[in-house]
Amino acid sequence: MKIVIRFFFLVFPLMILLSSFDWHKFYVSVTNMEYKKEAKSIQIITKVFADDFEDILKLRFSEDVILSPESETKNANQLIEKYINAKFQLAVDDEKKQLNYLGKKYKHDQIHLFIEVLNVEEFSRVQVSNLILTDLFDDQKNLIHFKKDGKTKSAVTLKSDPKALLKFK
Amino acid sequence: MNKLTIILSSFLILFAFQINFAQDDQEKSKQGKMNENKFRQMYDLLATPNSFRTAAGAPGHEYYQNTADYKMEIELDDHTQRITGKAEITYTNHSPNVLDYLWMQLDQNIREKGSISKEKDGGGFDPLMMPDGFVDKYMGEEFDGGFRINSVTKNGKPLPHKINWTMMRVDMGMPLQPGETFTFEIEWNYLVNNHVTNRARSGYEHFEEDGNNAYVIAQFFPRMAVYNDVEGWQNYQFWGNGEWALPFGNYEVDITVPADHIMEATGELQNRKKVFTKEMIGRYNNAKLSFDEPVLIVTPEEAEKAEKGFSEETKTWQWKAENVRDFAFATSRKFIYDAMNVKVGDREVMAISLYPKEGNPLWERWSTKAVAATLETYSKYTFDYPYHKAISVHAKNQGMEYPMICWNYGRPDAQGNYSDRVKFGMISVIIHEVGHNYFPMIVNSDERQWGWMDEGLNTFMQYLAEQEFGEKHPEAIKGYDKYPSRRGEPSQIVDYMKGDQDFISPIMSNPENVYQLGNNAYGKPATALNILRETIMGHELFDYAFKTYAQRWMFKHPTPDDFFRTMEDASAVDLDWFWRGWFYSTDYVDIGIKDVKTYIPTNTPTKEAKELLSQYGITDPENYPGTADAVYVLEIGSEDFDESMLTDNPLENAPKLNEYILDNFSEQERRNMEVPKYFYEIVFDKPGGLVMPIIVEYTYEDGTTEKVKYPVQVWRLNDQEVSKTLASDKKITKIVLDPDLETADVDLSNNTWPKEEGESEFEEFKNSRD
Numbered sequence: 001m002k003i004v005i006r007f008f009f010l011v012f013p014l015m016i017l018l019s020s021f022d023w024h025k026f027y028v029s030v031t032n033m034e035y036k037k038e039a040k041s042i043q044i045i046t047k048v049f050a051d052d053f054e055d056i057l058k059l060r061f062s063e064d065v066i067l068s069p070e071s072e073t074k075n076a077n078q079l080i081e082k083y084i085n086a087k088f089q090l091a092v093d094d095e096k097k098q099l100n101y102l103g104k105k106y107k108h109d110q111i112h113l114f115i116e117v118l119n120v121e122e123f124s125r126v127q128v129s130n131l132i133l134t135d136l137f138d139d140q141k142n143l144i145h146f147k148k149d150g151k152t153k154s155a156v157t158l159k160s161d162p163k164a165l166l167k168f169k
Numbered sequence: 170m171n172k173l174t175i176i177l178s179s180f181l182i183l184f185a186f187q188i189n190f191a192q193d194d195q196e197k198s199k200q201g202k203m204n205e206n207k208f209r210q211m212y213d214l215l216a217t218p219n220s221f222r223t224a225a226g227a228p229g230h231e232y233y234q235n236t237a238d239y240k241m242e243i244e245l246d247d248h249t250q251r252i253t254g255k256a257e258i259t260y261t262n263h264s265p266n267v268l269d270y271l272w273m274q275l276d277q278n279i280r281e282k283g284s285i286s287k288e289k290d291g292g293g294f295d296p297l298m299m300p301d302g303f304v305d306k307y308m309g310e311e312f313d314g315g316f317r318i319n320s321v322t323k324n325g326k327p328l329p330h331k332i333n334w335t336m337m338r339v340d341m342g343m344p345l346q347p348g349e350t351f352t353f354e355i356e357w358n359y360l361v362n363n364h365v366t367n368r369a370r371s372g373y374e375h376f377e378e379d380g381n382n383a384y385v386i387a388q389f390f391p392r393m394a395v396y397n398d399v400e401g402w403q404n405y406q407f408w409g410n411g412e413w414a415l416p417f418g419n420y421e422v423d424i425t426v427p428a429d430h431i432m433e434a435t436g437e438l439q440n441r442k443k444v445f446t447k448e449m450i451g452r453y454n455n456a457k458l459s460f461d462e463p464v465l466i467v468t469p470e471e472a473e474k475a476e477k478g479f480s481e482e483t484k485t486w487q488w489k490a491e492n493v494r495d496f497a498f499a500t501s502r503k504f505i506y507d508a509m510n511v512k513v514g515d516r517e518v519m520a521i522s523l524y525p526k527e528g529n530p531l532w533e534r535w536s537t538k539a540v541a542a543t544l545e546t547y548s549k550y551t552f553d554y555p556y557h558k559a560i561s562v563h564a565k566n567q568g569m570e571y572p573m574i575c576w577n578y579g580r581p582d583a584q585g586n587y588s589d590r591v592k593f594g595m596i597s598v599i600i601h602e603v604g605h606n607y608f609p610m611i612v613n614s615d616e617r618q619w620g621w622m623d624e625g626l627n628t629f630m631q632y633l634a635e636q637e638f639g640e641k642h643p644e645a646i647k648g649y650d651k652y653p654s655r656r657g658e659p660s661q662i663v664d665y666m667k668g669d670q671d672f673i674s675p676i677m678s679n680p681e682n683v684y685q686l687g688n689n690a691y692g693k694p695a696t697a698l699n700i701l702r703e704t705i706m707g708h709e710l711f712d713y714a715f716k717t718y719a720q721r722w723m724f725k726h727p728t729p730d731d732f733f734r735t736m737e738d739a740s741a742v743d744l745d746w747f748w749r750g751w752f753y754s755t756d757y758v759d760i761g762i763k764d765v766k767t768y769i770p771t772n773t774p775t776k777e778a779k780e781l782l783s784q785y786g787i788t789d790p791e792n793y794p795g796t797a798d799a800v801y802v803l804e805i806g807s808e809d810f811d812e813s814m815l816t817d818n819p820l821e822n823a824p825k826l827n828e829y830i831l832d833n834f835s836e837q838e839r840r841n842m843e844v845p846k847y848f849y850e851i852v853f854d855k856p857g858g859l860v861m862p863i864i865v866e867y868t869y870e871d872g873t874t875e876k877v878k879y880p881v882q883v884w885r886l887n888d889q890e891v892s893k894t895l896a897s898d899k900k901i902t903k904i905v906l907d908p909d910l911e912t913a914d915v916d917l918s919n920n921t922w923p924k925e926e927g928e929s930e931f932e933e934f935k936n937s938r939d
Contacts, residue, residue: 026687030664034931043931047664050590068588105934108653109590114934141685143668150918154669156684 027052027140029132035120035148042090044099044115048133053111056136057083069106077103084115089129092120126166134159207860208885211745214753215730221398226734227721233263234726237393237418244425244483245361245500247382250373252389253358260393261350268345268396272404273337276388277359279407280369281315285334286408289681312360312367316391319356328353335407337391355391370412370569376503376525379476383504383525385564385576387497393418395615399728405617411680412616412623415494417724422490426500428482429475431467433506433523433560434498435572436490444486449506456508456519463537467506469526475502490572492555492724494613497571499523499562507533511541514553518544524563531581531595535645536561539599542641546634547607550712551719559606561599568598570605577602593653596645600638601631612722619729620680621752625694626732632657632699659913662688662696666757667915673755677729696913697751704862704911705881706742714739746860746881756858758912761919762904763890768802768848771822775801775809798825802848819846845896851904852892856919860884861912867895868903876908 031046054067057079065073073079081101090097102114130142142157146166155164218224220231241256262268279286321330321339329340345351364372364385371387395403395414403414420436432444441450449466456464467475480502490496503525511518522536540561544554556573564576579595581587607630609616609623616623632654639645639652646652655661665673665688674683676694683689702711717739718732733748750756774782774790778801782790790796800823803810820827830839853863863879883891895901906920914920928936 026685026691028685028687032664034929043929045931051594066588068590070588071586102935103938106590108655109594112930112934114931116935141672143664143672145664145667152667152916154667156669156672 027133027137028143029130029140030143031128031130031145033126033128033144033146035123035146037122037149040118040120042092042097042117042120044113044117046084046088046113046115046132047107047110048113050106050109050111052133052136053080056133059136067106067111077101080104080113084113084132087131087133087135088115089127090117091127092117093123093125094127124168126168128155128157128164128166129162130157130164131159131162134162206885207750207888208743208746208882209749211733211749214749215733216399216728219398222728222731224734225738226718226731226736227738228725231265232725233265233398235263235396235416236261237416239390239418239420239422239496241390241420241422241496242425243389243422245384245386247427250361250382251358252361252386254390255354255356256390257352257354258393259350259352260345262345262347262396264396264398265347267347271339271341271345271351272394272396272402273339273391274394274404274407274413275316275318275332275335275337275391276407276413278315278332278335279409280312280362280367282311282313284315289408312362314360314362316357316359318391319358321353321355323351323353325354333406336394336404357391359389361386364567365565368567370567371497374565376527379503380479381476381501381503383499383501383564385497385499385562385567385569387495387569387571390496392495395726397726400615400618403615403617405679407617408681410686411618411620413495414615414617414726415613417492417494417613420488420490420493420496422488422496422498423485424488424498424500425483425485427480427502428484429478429480429502430484430500431472431475431502431504431506431523432486432498432500433521433562433574434486434488435493435496435574436488437557439487439489440485444484453508457510457517459509460512461509463507463509463520463522463533465505465507465533467504469505469529469533472503472505473526478502493572494610495572497574499560499574499576501525505529505533507537509537509541511544513544513548516553516555518554518556519558520544521558521560522562523560527580528563529581530585531579531587531592532563535592535596536563536577536599538642539596539638540603542638543600543603543634546637547604547630550630550633551607551612551716552723554606555611555723556606559603561603568602570602570610572606572610575599575602575605589648592645596638597631597635597655600634601627604630604634607719611724612719613724613726614722615726615728616680618679619677620686620690621676621694622727622729622732624690625676625698628656628691628695629698632695656692656695657699658910659696659700660910662692662913663915665692666755666913670755675755676752694752697747700912701736701744701747704864705744705747706740710740710742711736750859754858758859758861758914759857759916759919760853760855760861760863760906760912760914761916762851762906762922763854763919764852765901765904765922766850766852767805768850769805769810769814769819769822770826770848771801771803771814772799772825773801773803773809773822774799775803775807798829800826817846819844843898845898847897847900849895849897849901850892851895851922852890853906854890854919855884855888857915860888863891863893864907864909864911865893866905866908867901868905869897869899870902871899873899 029046029048031044033042033044035042050067054065057065061079065079067076084099084101088099090099097117100116102116105112126146128144130144132142133140138159140159144155144157144164146153148168153166155166157164220229223229238259239256241254243252243254245252260271321328331338341351362369362372363375365374371385373382373384375382393416395416426432452464452466456466504523506523508519508521511520520537520540522532524532540559544559548554558573560574562574562576564578565580566578567576568578569576577595577598579591579598604627605623608626614622635652635654672684674689676689680686680690702708714736718735721735722731737744787793787796814822860881862881863883865877867875879893904922907914
């Protein structure tokens with residue numbers, strides 16, 4: 001019986017993912033990254049829908065997480081950092097890099113997450129793995145734009161295909 | 170002819186030569202090509218006009234549409250969540266063609282056991298799965314929705330029919346002749362899905378705490394498909410993304426539910442005295458007199474009391490609707506009900522909201538007001554709302570539209586708290602779904618084929634309505650300078666349009682075959698229309714044309730061509746380049762400043778001019794009759810340039826021009842002439858595929874600015890690069906392209922001269938932290 005109860009409570013939100021419909025909300029995040037040569041850093045802004053992001057933090061960490069500029073959970077930034085590190089990875093020329101979550105900004109119904117990668121020497125390839133919100137929605141799509149030397153390379157990552165390789169010669 | 174014109178025309182001649190010269194230089198053996206000009210007309214893309222649909226974009230003199238009338242008896246079993254129904258359907262063939270069979274839509278079959286829609290996407294196993302997810306995906310009990318068709322008959326005799334998943338062919342026995350009607354009966358039942366766990370556009374939500382269900386019901390009956398001049402029968406299966414194509418008709422629907430339920434539905438209530446209490450009728454009459462605040466017809470206290478009733482009695486609500494393309498209803502004993510009157514033109518329309526207590530305190534405050542504001546704005550830009558009411562029903566997490574009635578999300582937390590995000594999300598979705606009454610419920614486009622025709626037009630209108638809602642209700646947007654709209658502004662579509670081309674489809678795609686339906690059918694077309702209105706056509710021309718489209722196709726079935734054609738036909742603005750670029754391609758906007766050169770006028774032939782003229786056999790231009798008086802422009806910093814040439818009197822280097830002016834203009838005229846000191850040539854390049862007007866802001870050394878808009882036609886003859894000249898007596902210190910972000914330019918780093926890197930969003934954030 002215990003198993004059944006667990007099944008109900010944990011699967012309940014997951015069942016949402018299994019439907020094939022959607023209407024006016026579409027599950028998309030956008031990540032803009034830019035390599036700053038002089039600073040040897042990669043600047044990252046990830047834009048997510050605030051309600052979705054709050055929902056996944058609730059599901060993973062605690063029911064009472066609130067993400068809103070009016071009344072935010074105290075440890076919200078810690079939880080976000082934990083989540084980002086679990087779902088977002090970046091390697092430069094095959095070397096895995098540490099992501100530094102700097103903070104966030106609320107913008108309309110979205111949250112902009114600011115992330116920085118330090119000590120990045122000149123490189124030719126970036127591997128990104130972005131599973132953000134794919135644990136909430138099966139059909140979540142994560143758009144990625146990486147700008148280096150004035151050129152932008154783009155990709156889309158999905159739950160079934162979370163990795164993208166961006167080449168700069 | 171004034172001096173400025175003389176000088177400019179000499180500029181133009183010289184630059185024109187340069188372009189030809191440069192092109193001659195390239196390889197000689199290029200292959201020929203078809204017309205690839207971005208401004209070519211759309212004959213290759215639009216259907217040939219005919220007597221059904223004209224070249225002007227209006228219905229033609231032989232335009233027809235078939236109708237479907239329904240008389241239905243529906244019963245809802247709240248214990249089993251099963252709907253049972255029988256219908257008498259009358260189909261009328263107004264087409265000039267003989268119909269061999271009829272097609273009906275069985276939308277619930279998408280939820281039948283083993284439905285193939287679940288297999289429509291590719292993709293392997295997830296690399297890792299939680300045990301619960303695994304069980305649910307591979308081992309769980311599957312919900313068995315789907316219609317059980319008990320009988321299809323005519324006068325009690327069975328009619329042959331064939332179900333092909335979400336479509337059903339009905340054989341009439343003999344073909345249906347033009348002008349004839351065919352009446353037949355269907356009986357069916359189906360299991361209603363929980364729309365919260367099994368997300369759909371219809372269904373029920375179960376409230377664990379009080380044991381009640383709130384039903385928002387649609388696609389609950391077999392519906393006639395559309396037969397018309399462009400698709401024949403529109404019987405493209407329902408795979409989940411592409412919504413509906415439905416004929417207009419009249420409905421008489423009797424719906425039987427538990428006696429303590431409160432219901433709203435498409436159509437006029439025929440037996441209000443039987444289903445409303447006396448008190449409710451009194452309050453309803455009061456609501457008809459209230460034009461500024463909603464009046465409660467079922468109070469929260471009454472609804473909470475009703476929640477505990479669980480009546481075993483039933484009550485039948487009788488509805489009648491004329492000229493609607495669909496029918497939907499909402500019913501629950503949990504519903505609070507409020508309403509107010511809205512004046513739309515010379516009509517009066519009831520704005521109504523139904524919500525359980527869980528929607529408060531948000532819903533009592535804003536829902537009905539959002540409905541009213543939507544009707545006002547949309548009516549202004551299209552046509553006066555023709556139905557007698559518009560209803561917003563609270564549903565946990567869906568927004569979905571039907572004629573006169575729609576479901577909307579936006580729920581406070583258990584303590585009744587809500588953030589601005591929840592509030593604006595709710596107001597926006599209500600505006601959007603109520604707005605769908607216009608597109609596609611009345612301007613009845615084919616959603617199955619073209620999602621953008623209703624979603625795009627409606628999202629565009631939603632933006633206007635949201636902004637006007639903010640102006641009407643400043644108390645609702647406290648803390649904001651305007652209503653925080655999510656879609657519509659050009660900068661908001663940039664992240665999509667600059668993306669990986671492998672994941673972008675043209676707007677003119679079927680909704681099933683696009684990667685990002687939200688951006689594809691909602692965001693991009695809405696933005697494109699906003700750009701048309703703000704930047705390309707201007708409000709007056711756009712609004713007239715848009716209204717013409719809405720009124721021409723009100724209660725009819727338009728196609729994309731009808732929209733494209735009407736917008737041009739009613740405005741005299743050639744838009745083929747715009748439709749082709751924005752709707753038929755995935756190109757994006759990127760225009761940049763490539764170079765800025767400064768010149769002075771001179772009578773001494775420049776090196777470039779000499780080279781050019783020598784090609785035409787003129788070796789001594791100063792003494793050649795045709796060019797003896799010619800004016801040339803010399804680039805500052807070039808080989809022949811000398812600092813001493815920069816004098817206060819710019820005509821010093823061009824004595825012949827000076828003489829010309831003295832000889833041809835009176836002293837009075839000369840006094841009114843300003844003598845420009847600086848002559849600029851600005852070279853614009855276009856890394857993006859879309860052509861757009863070039864919007865430039867010039868800043869002068871004295872701090873003044875001037876905004877110039879070069880028409881999109883500047884790209885007619887050269888799609889890569891174009892130069893513009895400018896004469897000024899003040900020095901230009903800064904040039905900014907698209908200063909107000911009107912064009913959705915995806916790369917702003919080439920939009921300024923001299924090149925400047927503004928503080929990026931990232932740096933701004935980082936610096937604000939320090």
